[in-house]
Amino acid sequence: MEELIAQRRAEVADFRRRWFRFARRWRAASRRDPDEARALVATALAEGLPPVGAADPAPPPDAVQHACARAVVAASGLIDAEEYAVQHRLRRGTDPVRHFVEEGWRSLRTPSLRFDLWWYWVEHLDPTDDAVNPLLHYALRGRHEGLAPLPSPAEPRPPTRLDGQPRRACLFAGYDRDGLVDDTVVAYLAELSRHADVFYLADGVLEPGQLDRLADVTAGAWSVPHGAYDFGSFSLLARDLVGWQRLAAYDEVVLANDSCYLLRGLDDVFAEMNGRAADWWSLQATSMEHDESYKHDDSPIPLAEAKRRFVGPRHWTDDRFLHLSSYFLAFRRPVLDDPGFRWRLDTVTRQEEKRLVIHKYEVGISRYLVDSGFDFDTFLPDLWAFHPLYGRHFFELVERGFPLVKRNYLGENPRHVAGLEHWEERLRHLVPDAPFAAMRTHLERVTSPAMLREAYGARLGEDGRRHIPLRATQGFGLRRLDRETPSFRHWWAFPVSSSGRLDPGMRAVLEEVRDDPSLHKVVLTRGRPLTDDVAGARVTVLPMDTPDGQAAMVRCGLMLADDTPDMAYPFSFPRSRHDYVHVGLGLPVLPHPLGPDGRDWARVEALAACSAGEALVRTAAVPDLDLTRSWVTGLPRHDHLVLAPEHLPADLRAEEQRLRESLDGRPLVVWWTRGPVQPLPADLVAWAREHDVVVGVREPRVDRPDGWTRAMLDLGLPRLVGLSDRAVSSPVPVHRVASAVVTDDDLQAADALVTGVPLLQVTGPGPTSARGIGAALPGEGWAEPTRCPDADAIMDELTKLAVAGFPRREVTVPAGAPRLDGAAARRFVHRLRSLSRR
Incomplete structure (x- = not known):
């Protein structure tokens, strides 16, 4: 394969060199005389592109290449423009040649039945690269070298018969x-x-x-x-x-x-x-x-x-x-x-x-x-x-012995089969021994609630037509729904974060009011089922991207957020109809993502802060957040970090217990990261064995090929656990159980300072570590992390901690700041109620 791919890449490179020179010549000719440019195209189509000397021509601008390619394709007669527009359902007024040249060929839009785009691409070019339009190559080079535009079907071969039991x-x-x-x-x-x-x-x-x-x-x-x-x-x-x-x-x-x-x-x-x-x-x-x-x-x-x-x-x-x-x-x-x-x-x-x-x-x-x-x-x-496998006849296939069922047939119903919500009952009659409990558990875990709702809502009317459930609306339709629906101050919205879990601050506020019958709490989920236990008085859980979820959302006069409104609510609602209040970001860290990044901080009515110093930092970083909109109530997200176990919500307490039991008394060192992988300590494996330590990794994107989880797996640590959002439903148990945290200046890892856990900050190299946790307000009162400039320093500090038994450090707060007493959410809710009475 290596030799063939090298040949194909050489062919692509040679054609590109010829094409670059031709496109430049065409552009110059088109500026002088359109007839000269047309003659240049006609010559190239008749004779092909001549070779280029030793010097590589500079690539023309994309606009020039596109214009030249349109001229060549249009003149070649190889695209059936009218049929192309019809078959590929182009919008009225769209130029078929332009569409094919600029985007159609990359998405395998057939230019005509006389040219097989993908077959030619695989047979004569580099199928791993989209640097050359196959039709352009055929018009200017391939046909001059005798390359076929279509496959020639071979004579049928005698089919293979197996001799005995195959391996x-x-x-x-x-x-x-x-x-x-x-x-x-x-x-x-x-x-x-x-x-x-x-x-x-x-x-x-x-x-x-x-x-x-x-x-x-x-x-x-x-x-x-x-x-x-x-x-x-x-x-x-x-x-x-x-x-x-x-x-x-x-x-x-x-x-x-x-x-x-x-x-x-x-x-x-x-x-x-x-x-x-x-x-x-x-x-x-x-x-x-x-x-x-x-x-x-x-x-x-x-x-x-x-x-x-x-x-x-x-x-x-x-x-x-x-x-x-x-x-x-x-x-x-x-x-x-x-x-x-x-x-x-x-x-x-x-x-x-x-x-x-x-x-x-x-x-x-x-x-x-x-x-x-x-x-x-x-x-x-x-x-x-x-x-x-997606149609209404599927159950007939199972009756005939078919052994499989598609997951997205049961969970997404792409062809809108009526009555599919009864799939288990129908399958159980045909294959009673199938693992229905495991199937349903997996289906509910990996399929969004909104999709399940739509999948199971199709009905067959008396007229024989299918009736498909309404989908969530967007744009003007949603804005109209918002204008025509009254909003209420006692309706509070709690959006789930992009990870599919409630932010710790959001969860703490909800816990404070979950049993209050005077408030209607609307928990808005996203692409996965909610794992948090939020049952309570007038608590409603709805998918944000369904008609029911949108109808409830626009009624909420108070919109809580753990991010900017445009991120927490991906809909454009006017500030005049809803109050957006932020539950707080964490301890002040610079540099941090709160800055002039084009995000919508102007609509935030108020933001929780842990101290007057943090309020100053936020105001300095974002002009849209003036000082009067910072509520120094303490951060609700810290409440569940400092409460005694018996005062935690039952599901968080159970998750903490599960994590402790999995450690079996061993210390847990958490790699809490957001930046690219830095060189890992060479003796980390030996150190973990010697001190019988469990290493856990918490990072926002676990599936990165260059991520920390993969690096730790490749390292072969004796005891490694994943602590990402997909493995642990909340960061709260991780903070409470951790014996030490190693971080590269992650904003959430700053919460470790609240628990007193030893915090080792990776300070170099890289711009994100130029200033660290606590560096924003030196001496204000927060405990400082231990800064480690390299892997050796990390190992030295971890060894000291292990020998000393991972002692907790004293937790300090700035003078005049609210105490870490587990009541920040209560103070924050008090301010929210005052806001609601305006």
Whole structure:
């Protein structure tokens, strides 16, 4: 592959050099005389681009390249402009040539049925790079070198028959936004392992210890963030982690992913397909040429007939091709040994849109294999209406022995099947032994409440038409709803943060008023179910992005926030109808994100502060926050850090207890970070073993390939725990349990000063550490962290702390500042009530 990719990149580089020079010449000619520019284009189309000398031409501006490319494409006759506009549903007035040149080709918008964009790209250019428009290359170079614009279908090959029981491998792609290996995945892999050697790759950074769950059911398991969806995992497994050389020992290789739940065993599937002659196979085939219909006959078509009808013709959109879906594919030796198949799998790269992953790899590989004469088969003997795993006929498939169900069919219902909320009852009748409890638990964990509401709201009317539930409105519609709906001072909004949890300050304020019947508390969730226990008098929990959530939100006269209003409420509500009050940011830290960053601080009516000094810092940093709007009540977020355990909310107390039990009496050193990974202490592993210390990592984006969690996993610490938002629902238990905190100047880690935990600040290198925690107001009264300029200093300080038993430091506050007495939320709520009575 390395040699071929080098050749393709050389071809791309040479064409670009020629193109840069031509575009500059065209621009100069177009300024002198339009006819001269047209003649230049005609010559290039007739003769191709001449070679360039040793000097590399400078790239022209993008505007010049786009204008020149439009002139070439329009003159080439290779784009059917009118049909392009119709087939790709361009807005009226959009120039088809401009659209194709500037964006259409990158998103695989077919220019005409006479040119196969992706096939040409893969066959003659670099499929990992989008530096060259394939149609432009063909017009100016490819056709002059005899390159074909379309694939030439090969003669059918004799399909492969297996001789006895095959030796089978399975490359399995996983992804979990919470970094977990779910019970449903373990069950699926356990069944696959009965039939194949399973190799698992999760796209992302799994929480420590999660891969251990697969030790008994996989021949290899990895966690690598790559962002290229399931085909990215398949590619990485085949190319690098397992390798083609190892895969050469297998008769059949299955590609599967965790987008499905296993309903029944796979014995019947493999037994059936072992006896079928095919080069590659799947559970079912898909084609929009045979689409689902509520008015016309959409009965299944025998696969042999479907091949005769739908294989061969070119299409304007790739999803109309007959293809096999990537959730379960099996390839036999002739395909696995085919250089074109390997090339396509080896060159999978990250795409901007999921649609491109489907078109380039899922449909693209199917098309290539069909055009190459490889024969396919499916476990279901018929072609069902598109897409059968998402349509109203799915339960018929299960009745016929289909073994899987798509998670997003149950959770998102993309084709709006009526009555899908009864899926468990219907499936239980067909497959009573399926793991329904695990399926529902996983479904509710990974699917937003708003999406579930919409998925289960479709109805079939008496007229046979589907009635789809209303969606949340945006823009003018929402502003109109806000104007026409009265707001009430006793309605308080509590938005959940972007992590899906209530900010500690928000939670403390809610705890103060949760049992007050005079207030209506509206907790607005985002993209995941709320894990906080917020039950109380007149507490309503609603997804923010649903009609019900929006209807309640606009009634709230008081809008609490843990960020600027435009971030806490991604809707444009006028300040005149709602009071926005901020629950506080934390101890003053400079530099910090509170600054002239274009965010909407002007609408904040008031902000909680921990001291007069902090109020001065905030006012100096943001002119929109004048001093009169700072309430020196103390920070509500600190209340749950200093209260005795018995006074904590029950769910936070339980989470703290769970974390303490997992430590089994060992000290916990927390790496609390937001910046890029710095060199880790070389002897951190030996130190952790010697002092029997658990190391925990809390960082905002766990799935970064260059993140601290991944670095710690690679280091091989004896006891490592993940403490991110996805693993621990609140930072409060982490603060309360930590024995020491190592930070690179993270704003939330400053709360550790409130608990008295030893705080080690990484001070270099890098601009974020130029001034540290407490440096904003030196000597004001807050305890200072211990500054560590390098990894050796961190280890020296950690060793001192370990020897001394990680002693807590004295907690001090500035003179005149509110005490850390667990009553900041009470003082803050008192001010809120005064605001509400205005």
